[in-house]
Amino acid sequence: MKRVLVISLALALGLARTAAFCQDLSTTTRPSPELAYLKLLTLFPEDKDSLGLDYSSRPDAPRLPQPMTYGLVLSAECLRQRHQANPESKRRIQNCVAWLLDNSDLDRDGLPGWGVPEAWDAFNDGSVNPPNHEYTITTAFVMQGLMDALVCPGVLSPKKLARTRKILKETALSWISQLWTEGTDEGFFQYSAGANDRYFVINASAMFLGVLSRLLDEQPGLFGTGERESLSRIVDLAARGVVKEAQIRDAGPFWKYYRFIRDPSRDGLNDLCHHGFVIWGMELYRKHRGQAQFAWSTDQSIRSIDAFFKGDAIMAFPQDVDYAQEKDRKKFTEMPSPLWGTGMMLAIYGAYSKPQQAERCFRIIDEQYGPFSQPTSSPHSAPKSQQRCLQRMNAFLLWGIAYSAFR
Numbered sequence: 519m520k521r522v523l524v525i526s527l528a529l530a531l532g533l534a535r536t537a538a539f540c541q542d543l544s545t546t547t548r549p550s551p552e553l554a555y556l557k558l559l560t561l562f563p564e565d566k567d568s569l570g571l572d573y574s575s576r577p578d579a580p581r582l583p584q585p586m587t588y589g590l591v592l593s594a595e596c597l598r599q600r601h602q603a604n605p606e607s608k609r610r611i612q613n614c615v616a617w618l619l620d621n622s623d624l625d626r627d628g629l630p631g632w633g634v635p636e637a638w639d640a641f642n643d644g645s646v647n648p649p650n651h652e653y654t655i656t657t658a659f660v661m662q663g664l665m666d667a668l669v670c671p672g673v674l675s676p677k678k679l680a681r682t683r684k685i686l687k688e689t690a691l692s693w694i695s696q697l698w699t700e701g702t703d704e705g706f707f708q709y710s711a712g713a714n715d716r717y718f719v720i721n722a723s724a725m726f727l728g729v730l731s732r733l734l735d736e737q738p739g740l741f742g743t744g745e746r747e748s749l750s751r752i753v754d755l756a757a758r759g760v761v762k763e764a765q766i767r768d769a770g771p772f773w774k775y776y777r778f779i780r781d782p783s784r785d786g787l788n789d790l791c792h793h794g795f796v797i798w799g800m801e802l803y804r805k806h807r808g809q810a811q812f813a814w815s816t817d818q819s820i821r822s823i824d825a826f827f828k829g830d831a832i833m834a835f836p837q838d839v840d841y842a843q844e845k846d847r848k849k850f851t852e853m854p855s856p857l858w859g860t861g862m863m864l865a866i867y868g869a870y871s872k873p874q875q876a877e878r879c880f881r882i883i884d885e886q887y888g889p890f891s892q893p894t895s896s897p898h899s900a901p902k903s904q905q906r907c908l909q910r911m912n913a914f915l916l917w918g919i920a921y922s923a924f925r
Contacts, residue, residue, distance in 0.1 A: 548881065548884050549884070549890060550923075551880065551919050551922040551923035552923045552924075553890075554880075554884070554890040554919055554923075555594075555598070555890075555916065555919045555920060555923045555924075557889070557890040557891040558890045558891065558893070558912060558915060558916050558919065559916065560891065561891075561892070561909065561912055562587075562591055562610075562909070562912075562913075562916070564606070564609055564610055564613060565613070566613035566614065566616055566617040567583070567617070569587070569588065569591060569610070569613060569614065569617070570583045570584050570585065570587040570588040570591070570614075570617065570909070571583055571584075571909070572584040572587055572908050572909040572910055573906075573908055573909075582635035582636070583617070583621070583635060584634065584635065584909065584910055585618065585621065585632035585633065585634075585656055585660050586632070586634075586656045586659050586660065586910055586913070587909050587910050587913045588614045588617055588618050588660065588663070589614075589618065589632070589656075589659040589660035589661075589662065589663035589664075590659060590663065590910075590913035590914060590916065590917045591610065591614055591663075591913055591916060591917075592610075592611060592614035592615065592618070592663035592664070592666060592667060593659075593662060593663045593666045593917055593920075594913075594916045594917045594919075594920040595607045595610045595611050595614070595920075596611060596663070596666035596667055596669075596670045597666075597920040597921065597923075597924045597925075598920060598923070598924050599611060599670050599673065600669075600670055600671075600924070601923075601924035601925070602924075603672070608672075608673050611667055611670060611673050611674075612673065612674065612678075614663065614667075615664065615667050615674060615678060615682060616678075618632070618660055618663070618664060619678075619681055619682065619685055622685050622689070624649075624650035625648060625649070625650040625651055625652070627652075627711075629652055629692050629696060629711055630652075630685060630688045630689045630692055631652030631653075631656075631657040631689055631692070631693075631711075632652060632653075632656045632657050632660045633647075633650055633651045633652045633653045633656050633657075633710070634649075634650070634651075634653065634656065635649050635650055636649055637649050638651070640653075640709060640710065640712075640715055641714070641715065641717070643714060645712065645713075645714035645715075647710065647712045647715070651710060651711070651712060652710060652711055653709065653710045653722070654693070654697060654707050654708065654709055654710060654719075654722040654723065654725075654726050655709075655719075655721065655722040655725055655726070655795065657689060657693070657726070658722070658725040658726040658728075658729045658799070659725070661686060661689060661690075661729050661733070662729050662732075664682050664685070664686055665686065665729070665732060665733060665736065665737075667682065668682060668683070668736070668737070669736065683737065683740055686733060686737070686740070687740050687741065690730055690733060690741075690749060691745065691749075693707060693726065693730075694748060694749060694752050696711060697710075697711055698752055699716060699718070700752075700755060701759075703755070703758060704755055704756075704758045704759035704762055705752065705755040705756055705758075705759055706718040706720075706723040706756055706759045706760075707722065707723040707726045707727065707756060708723075709722055709776075717776050717777070718759065718763075718776055718777040719775065719776040720760055720763055720773045720774065720775065720776055720777070720788075720796055721773070721775070721788065721792040721793070721795035721796045721799075722795070723756055723759065723760060723799075724756075724760045724795060724796040724798075724799035724800050724803075725795045725796070725798060725799035726756075726799070727753050727756040727757055727760070727799060727803055728798065728799030728800060728801070728802030728803045728806075729799070729802065730749060730752075730753050731753050731802055731803045731805075731806040731807040732802050732805075732806045734746065734749055734750060734753070734806070734807065735806035735807065736806075750807070750809075753803070753807060754807070754809045754810050757800070757803050757807075757809075757810035758810045760773070760796065760799075760800060761810055761811070761812060761813065763777060764813060764814070766813055766814060767838060767839070768838065769821060769822055769824065769825040769836065769838040770814060770818040770819060770820075770821045770822025770825070771813070771814045771818060771819065771822055772788065772793065772822060772836060773788055773793070773796050774786055774787060774788065775787060775788050775792060787835060787850070788835075789834045789835055789855070789859060790823075790826045790832070790833070790834055790835070790855045790859035790860075790862065790863060791855070791856070791858050791859040791862045791914070793822070793823075793826075793836070794823065794859070794862035794863060794865070794866055795862070797819050797820070797822065797823065797866060798862075798865070798866065800812070800819065801816060801819055801870075804816065816870070820866060820867070820870050820872060822836070823863055823866055823867070823875070824875065825837055825838040826855065826859075826863065827878070830882060830885075831854055831882065831886070831897070832854060832855045832859070832860050832863065832879065832882055832883075833853065833854060833855055834849075834850075834853040834854060834855045834856070834859065835849075835850045835851075835853065837851070854886075854896060854897050854899075854900065856895050856896060856911065857883075857887055857893055857894070857895045857896070857907060857911040857912070857914070857915055858910065858911040858914040858915070860879060860882070860883050860887065860915065860918070861911070861913075861914030861915035861916070861917060861918035861919075862914055862918065863879050863918070864876060864879050864880060864883070864915070864918030864919060864921065864922060865914075865917055865918040865920075865921050867879060867921075867922075868918065868920075868921025868922040868925060869921045869925075871925075876921075876922050880919075880922065883915070886898055886899070890915075890919075892907075893907055893911075893912060893915060894906075894907055895907040895908065895911050
């Protein structure tokens with residue numbers, strides 16, 4: 519009888535330990551941001567010529583290097599390196615910088631900048647830009663990555679630092695001379711250098727003006743007095759242009775995709791990722807220059823991102839408005855965000871110290887787009903044809919996670 523009692527007690531104790539272990543396991547199956555980052559990083563080879571290779575819109579096309587992927591991985595690894603120096607991040611930073619500097623004018627048109635490796639009709643108007651044509655938004659993200667490398671101590675050689683500063687200066691001056699459109703007390707940076715792309719695409723102009731503001735602030739000796747004055751004046755006018763286009767709602771500031779001069783009905787709506795570009799760029803401007811008057815606060819900027827949550831989903835479009843008048847109402851009320859929008863959301867929440875929102879976003883990504891070692895471009899509930907993930911999307915997620923993992 520005593521032996522039976524001992525066995526029973528041992529069995530009960532074992533079951534209790536098993537239950538406790540299972541309970542612990544259920545609460546720890548979600549990886550930490552640091553582990554998620556390292557899992558995702560394995561998708562990006564260290565080799566500088568392979569790191570940014572990506573598929574195009576056609577599954578049968580060869581993989582080609584995407585400058586934006588290099589810029590985002592560079593920014594992410596700079597955050598990791600500054601948090602805790604390590605040889606892998608140092609190598610990756612050096613490789614990214616080397617590739618971007620060596621490929622700063624891939625179309626050989628004399629304009630420094632970065633774009634996409636494919637021919638592209640950005641506005642579906644029949645005007646196709648050639649491969650490696652420079653785009654303002656891509657160039658902004660690459661410049662941001664290069665600036666991150668400049669403030670990452672002990673990584674770049676003096677020669678590479680000087681060359682990086684030179685390219686940043688040349689790009690900034692080229693953009694204000696060739697891609698700037700000025701109006702009355704406002705202006706904008708054009709979508710690209712193409713003759714048919716001279717539109718005020720608000721997210722691209724906002725991101726670029728924010729990056730220029732940071733460049734002027736962090737590298738004060740880079741420009742001569744006259745150059746600084748010209749850049750500062752143009753950046754302020756560009757900021758006023760974005761402020762003028764803002765629609766202030768209870769949830770915060772919002773913008774249309776662009777101001778289409780010839781046909782206002784085509785001005786479109788911003789999805790999460792492009793809305794995030796505007797917020798990121800304008801908050802960079804507020805931090806590094808801030809001469810233009812805003813009609814909203816930083817808290818309102820970040821709160822506008824909250825409008826893209828809908829229960830346990832991250833939506834492509836804000837959910838604080840009624841889309842009854844839109845032709846495709848279902849698209850605006852039911853379409854989940856692609857992965858790059860969730861990465862942009864995570865970056866903003868991490869950068870601006872919103873841990874609760876960041877955790878909510880991270881959890882949804884893990885549950886609906888994961889695993890982090892091989893994420894999907896859309897939630898698992900979407901058709902399989904919509905789940906194929908491009909490296910550019912993975913790079914946005916990597917950058918976003920870095921702001922939670924390495925702050």
